[in-house]
């Protein structure tokens with residue numbers, strides 16, 4: 550099967566329940582892009598050949614089953630993919646061919662890195678990573694020079710089948726060597742984030758959740774809302790999910806444990822699967838979507854639709870569910886607040902063009918974000934004040 554094929558198998562989601570056709574607006578190696586994608590923050594997927602970049606993008610955003618990535622062909626040109634599922638989650642992912650040479654003077658680094666939100670560098674943990682680290686260093690130096698606001702994320706990838714000790718040792722070694730290389734280049738101030746990932750489990754979704762969250766300016770507002778919602782409703786943990794990709798765009802401040810996250814992901818799969826098989830409605834997920842699953846350990850999973858793209862999935866003790874009326878009422882307040890944060894964002898959001906962003910970076914101007922955050926705080930206070 551070719552990478553360019555449209556009819557790759559879709560895992561558990563109905564095919565039409567996705568982000569639409571895979572946008573193959575190919576870019577040439579000098580990076581000329583379509584104008585629409587210029588306005589959205591970019592996530593760049595970079596790394597050596599066969600490190601797993603295309604597989605990650607296909608599995609997380611296009612529901613390809615991990616086994617099918619074995620048949621992906623090598624990427625020969627930059628491929629961009631617009632993710633437009635909601636006002637909160639809007640970005641474009643650019644998948645770079647492994648062989649691209651960032652040091653080549655014909656590579657238009659201003660254009661590529663200018664509007665870049667995150668640079669995800671994928672390192673194959675099962676391979677010798679010396680060459681990958683050299684490429685990583687050169688890429689970071691170049692990218693940072695153009696745009697110091699880029700978030701650098703390192704995926705230590707393909708860690709399936711590797712023991713926990715070896716994983717930790719690889720992470721420690723890669724972290725140390727990458728930081729030393731950058732320090733030698735005089736870049737001690739750059740913050741790198743490391744994630745152990747595999748497409749064969751939920752780790753890739755978890756890692757991508759964290760990457761995407763850093764690009765959502767309203768994250769503190771969403772977290773704040775979730776904190777107040779769970780503490781008023783007797784809930785242990787709540788995730789605000791992007792339903793299509795199953796990445797969580799926000800959660801409350803209690804630590805995330807992988808098992809809880811996996812349970813919530815599985816619940817979304819169950820709801821969408823059952824709904825698409827048995828529902829008479831056209832959409833598998835709509836404003837009536839909700840579900841309750843009782844586990845055999847006194848725990849309840851409770852899912853509610855927030856809007857067309859987002860679902861809130863909560864984990865709570867069975868005895869706290871006696872107050873379902875309170876939970877539902879608080880949820881309504883929460884949902885209203887979310888939709889108002891949306892509207893505020895829509896109003897204030899005129900995404901800057903690449904040139905404006907360049908100017909913004911050079912001037913170090915950050916006032917508009919601060920104003921938006923103040924507006925969001927007022928909103929949180931007014932809405933959560935109504936919760937019981």
Ligand SMILES: Nc1nc2c(ncn2[C@@H]2O[C@H](COP(=O)(O)OP(=O)(O)OP(=O)(O)O)[C@@H](O)[C@H]2O)c(=O)[nH]1
Nearest residue numbers: 599600601602603604618619623624647707747748
């Ligand atoms: N075991 C394992 N294999 C993986 C994982 N992710 C990707 N692969 C495999 O790695 C191989 C290369 O994956 P690609 O996604 O084509 O790699 P790429 O980085 O896009 O490669 P180029 O397009 O050549 O730059 C495929 O056979 C995938 O099945 C993973 O998490 N675990």
